[in-house]
Amino acid sequence: MKKTLGLVITLVGILIVAGAFVFTPDHALNAADSGNGISASAGLAYGGFIVFGIGIVLYISSLPLAGEKQHD
Numbered sequence: 001m002k003k004t005l006g007l008v009i010t011l012v013g014i015l016i017v018a019g020a021f022v023f024t025p026d027h028a029l030n031a032a033d034s035g036n037g038i039s040a041s042a043g044l045a046y047g048g049f050i051v052f053g054i055g056i057v058l059y060i061s062s063l064p065l066a067g068e069k070q071h072d
Helices: 002-022 034-040 042-061
Strands: none
Touching (some): 002 042
């Protein structure tokens, strides 16, 4: 369950970042450029990176350590 939740949150983070880059107006230089502010979707892009990171941490924390056998 925790592994699936981590993957879903990671996918949502990737989609948020991709959406920030795709839907950024053409006159803005970069979606992750905080100098362009809200019109460049910088907050959305950085928020997506944070959500992606949270998903990765949840997924990795559900994996067994190296050499450890999983107890079911």
